[in-house]
Amino acid sequence: MSEFETADIEREASRCVRPPRVAASHVVLECRSHTTLRMGNSTLVLGRVLHAAVDEDHLVDGRPSSESLRPLTRLGGDEWGTLGEVPHLNRIPYEEPGAPDGQP
Template identity: 40%
Template sequence: MHYDLDVPREARALPHNPLKAIVAPRPIGWISAMSRDGKLNLAPYSFFNAVADNMVAFSSSGRKDAMTFAEEGAAFVCSLATWDLRDGMNDSSAPLPRGESEFAFANLATAPSRKVRPPRVAASPAALECRWLQTVPLVPLEGGEAENFLVIGQVVSIYVDEAYVKDGMVDTGAMHPIMRGGYFDYFQATPETRFQMRRPKGAGEFSGS
């Protein structure tokens, strides 16, 4: 079977685009941002990832508040979405009017960041404080106006709950992060699903500093 995206939707082999089910599970960028006049926005983005040792990026479909607030305030924070916070994460995706806080709507407390204005989700065990670097319009092959935008930030400070630090390393599985699949699917990471592999000799063990 082949699912071609360059043919009319009614001529495609499946009723739904399988891309999100194949590029999965995906980390969730739970992005908080503050507008220049101090309004808060919080929203989860599954088109999110680390793109360098000190940079992350998320993709916005349309110019949504998380993107525009990150640009206005030149900063954003990515809080880790976990199993215990799954309902709050989901509620924060509600399409609220600009300037209405998803923190309040989802009954989530804020905690101050160290180096940027937007707060983090207080109950989240980890958060990345980012300075906004640039927004890249993703112009499609056929040209025209971009409908998707890649927002890139440089991480300037990282919060981690000390309960999840063991022997100087963050225990990711113990935090039970959740990840996005296709359709309505999510995945949960746990210590039981973790495994380790050593890199080939000469490839190094860790990168970054």
């Protein structure tokens, strides 16, 4: 049974993978399966991102805005998660003295 049809969601062709993507999605990650790990009665799926795109309306200074996107995560079973409050902490830029080697 198609989740697209069941949920009445419009789909469109993906750029790099065969399965279609959600047409109205503000963020697209097209992935190829890399590894699956059984964890109890669940499966952790790891993928390699082949294509990523973000709607320009949800970019701030060239980066995706968590506050604007308000992502919803699938935790497992019938459980879902949201970000809640997003604290902003300044990172040490790579170029500055005192930054760990190779760490942004």
